[in-house]
Amino acid sequence: MRTYLAIFGATGNLMYKKLLPAIAALQSNNLLDLETKILCIGRANHTLESYIETAKTQIHSPINWDKLSPILEYFRMEFDQVDSYNNLKTYMNGNGDSKRLFYLAVAPELFPIIAEGISSVQLITKNDAFGRIVFEKPFGEDLKTAKAINTMLWKYFDESQIYRVDHYLGKEMIQNILVMRFANKLFENNWNSLAIEKVTIIAKETEGVMNRGNYYDHVGALKDMIQSHLLQMAALIAMEVPKSFDVDGIREEKVKVLKQIKVDHKAVITGQYNGYLSEKNIQLNSKTETAVFMKVYFETPRWKGVPFIFLTGKKFNEKRSEIIIDFEDNTVQESLWPNQEIVKNQLVIRVAPDEGVTFRMNVKEHGLSNMIQKVEMDYCHDCNVVGNKPEAYERLLLDFIRGNSTLFTRWDEIEAAWKIIDSIKNHVIEPVIYQDFEGFLAIVNSIIKEETL
Ligand SMILES: NC(=O)c1ccc[n+]([C@@H]2O[C@H](COP(=O)([O-])OP(=O)(O)OC[C@H]3O[C@@H](n4cnc5c(N)ncnc54)[C@H](OP(=O)(O)O)[C@@H]3O)[C@@H](O)[C@H]2O)c1
Incomplete structure (x- = not known):
C-alpha cells in the first residue's frame, strides 16, 4: 500500500x-x-x-x-x-x-x-x-487555549492518531537519558536526593529573534523553551522507573512527575536582551522575556529538596544545551585527605551542538606524588559516526510514518506543562534588561543572593 x-x-x-x-x-x-x-x-x-x-x-x-x-x-x-x-x-x-x-x-x-x-x-x-x-508547537498559548485546540482535535481524531512534535525529543542524547539512567546501576542507584545536590538544565542560544519577531513577541522564552523542551528534559531526568519501555509506560511516568513540580516563585527571573525592542516586528515597550532562570522542585520522595534549575536565553555567549547533574559533597572521604581539594562528582549530558557525556571525578596524580587531581572522563556520542549524523527531524518523521509515538507528547503531558507555565505567568514578572549571558547571570545571582551556577 x-x-x-x-x-x-x-x-x-x-x-x-x-x-x-x-x-x-x-x-x-x-x-x-x-x-x-x-x-x-x-x-x-x-x-x-x-x-x-x-x-x-x-x-x-x-x-x-x-x-x-x-x-x-x-x-x-x-x-x-x-x-x-x-x-x-x-x-x-x-x-x-x-x-x-x-x-x-x-x-x-x-x-x-x-x-x-x-x-x-x-x-x-x-x-x-x-x-x-x-x-x-506552539500547542496553544496557555492551558485554556491548548484545551480548546485539543477538544477540537478529539472531535475529529482519536488520541492515538495525534502526534505532537517537540523536536528536542528527537535528539540523540535526549533519547539516551533513559538508557544512561536505567542501564547503568552506578547512576540509577544514586539518582536521588541522597546523592544528588542539584540538577541544572541549560539551553543557550547566541542568536536574537532574527526574522521571527512576529511569532516570538507573542510567545517569549517561558512558552517557547520552558513549556516544551526544558520541562520534557526535566521529566526524563526526574521520572520513576517505567513499568515498561513502551510508549505508554514512559509517558505515564513523565506525566506523573510533571504533576509533582513545585515552582519556587521567588527564584523565577526573566530577562530581555538589550536591543530586543529595536528588532523587527516587536511591539513598542514589549515586556516579552528572551531569557529565563527558574528553580523548581519535584515533590516526590526521590527528589525531596533537590533544586532543578532551568536556564535559557537568547543572545547568550554560546549555543549549547546540556543537563548538569551535581552530586553531593563526599564528606567522609574529605576527612581522609584534609589538605586537598576533592571535587564533587558531576555528570554533564551534552545535548547540542556536540553530543556526549562528561563525568568529573577524583584520581591520584600520576607518579610519586600523593596529591589528588580532578579528571573528566569524556564520551563523545557523535565522534565515531560515519557520514552525516541523523537530525532530530529524521527520527521524528520516520517514527511518525511508522506509527511509533514514543517521542511525541501526549495531551496530559502538555496539560501538566501548561499548568506550570500558567502558575508562573500569574505572578507578574517584568523582565530585567541584560547585555549578555554573564550580565544575566550576575543579575540572577544578585536577586536570589546565592551563587547559582
Ligand atoms: N521554522 C521553524 O524552524 C519552526 C520550528 C518549530 C516549530 N515551527 C512551527 O511550525 C509552523 C510553521 O512554521 P514556519 O516557520 O514554517 O512558518 P512560515 O514560514 O510562516 O510558513 C507557513 C506556511 O503556511 C502557509 N500559510 C500561511 N497562511 C496560509 C493560509 N491562510 N492559507 C494557506 N497557507 C498558508 C504559508 O504559505 P505561503 O508561503 O503561501 O505564505 C507557508 O507555507 C508554525 O506553527 C511554527 O510555530 C517552526
Whole structure:
C-alpha cells in the first residue's frame, strides 16, 4: 500500500529548513518504503518543477535531489475552502488505497481549518488505522487555549492518531537519558536526593529573534523553551522507573512527575536582551522575556529538596544545551585527605551542538606524588559516526510514518506543562534588561543572593 505524507505549509520555513532535508536524508538512506510519496501542499501557484526550483534556492544543506525529486508531488489548494479538500481527496484516491499521514507545518490558527477540512471529506476518519496527523508547537498559548485546540482535535481524531512534535525529543542524547539512567546501576542507584545536590538544565542560544519577531513577541522564552523542551528534559531526568519501555509506560511516568513540580516563585527571573525592542516586528515597550532562570522542585520522595534549575536565553555567549547533574559533597572521604581539594562528582549530558557525556571525578596524580587531581572522563556520542549524523527531524518523521509515538507528547503531558507555565505567568514578572549571558547571570545571582551556577 502506498504511503502519502501530505505536508500542509510546504512553502514555509519549517519545510525548507527541517522537513525536506530530513525527508531527503531518509530517502537517500533507503529508509522510506518504495511506495512513499511526499505530497507538498501550498497555496502558491507552483508546478512540481517550479516548486523544486524554489526549494533549491531556500535549502542550503546538501541534498540528493536526484533521489528526492521522484517522490515529491505538489498540490495547490486554498486551505479554507471545502472544495479544495474534495479535490485533494480525488487526487489522493486517484492513486488507489493509501496510508494517509498529514503534517501541519502551518501556524496554529490553521489547525482547526485543516483538521475540519480533511475530516469533512473523510480523508481521515476517527480510529482509522491508516490515518495520522502531526502538529508543530506552539500547542496553544496557555492551558485554556491548548484545551480548546485539543477538544477540537478529539472531535475529529482519536488520541492515538495525534502526534505532537517537540523536536528536542528527537535528539540523540535526549533519547539516551533513559538508557544512561536505567542501564547503568552506578547512576540509577544514586539518582536521588541522597546523592544528588542539584540538577541544572541549560539551553543557550547566541542568536536574537532574527526574522521571527512576529511569532516570538507573542510567545517569549517561558512558552517557547520552558513549556516544551526544558520541562520534557526535566521529566526524563526526574521520572520513576517505567513499568515498561513502551510508549505508554514512559509517558505515564513523565506525566506523573510533571504533576509533582513545585515552582519556587521567588527564584523565577526573566530577562530581555538589550536591543530586543529595536528588532523587527516587536511591539513598542514589549515586556516579552528572551531569557529565563527558574528553580523548581519535584515533590516526590526521590527528589525531596533537590533544586532543578532551568536556564535559557537568547543572545547568550554560546549555543549549547546540556543537563548538569551535581552530586553531593563526599564528606567522609574529605576527612581522609584534609589538605586537598576533592571535587564533587558531576555528570554533564551534552545535548547540542556536540553530543556526549562528561563525568568529573577524583584520581591520584600520576607518579610519586600523593596529591589528588580532578579528571573528566569524556564520551563523545557523535565522534565515531560515519557520514552525516541523523537530525532530530529524521527520527521524528520516520517514527511518525511508522506509527511509533514514543517521542511525541501526549495531551496530559502538555496539560501538566501548561499548568506550570500558567502558575508562573500569574505572578507578574517584568523582565530585567541584560547585555549578555554573564550580565544575566550576575543579575540572577544578585536577586536570589546565592551563587547559582
Ligand atoms: N521554522 C521553524 O524552524 C519552526 C520550528 C518549530 C516549530 N515551527 C512551527 O511550525 C509552523 C510553521 O512554521 P514556519 O516557520 O514554517 O512558518 P512560515 O514560514 O510562516 O510558513 C507557513 C506556511 O503556511 C502557509 N500559510 C500561511 N497562511 C496560509 C493560509 N491562510 N492559507 C494557506 N497557507 C498558508 C504559508 O504559505 P505561503 O508561503 O503561501 O505564505 C507557508 O507555507 C508554525 O506553527 C511554527 O510555530 C517552526
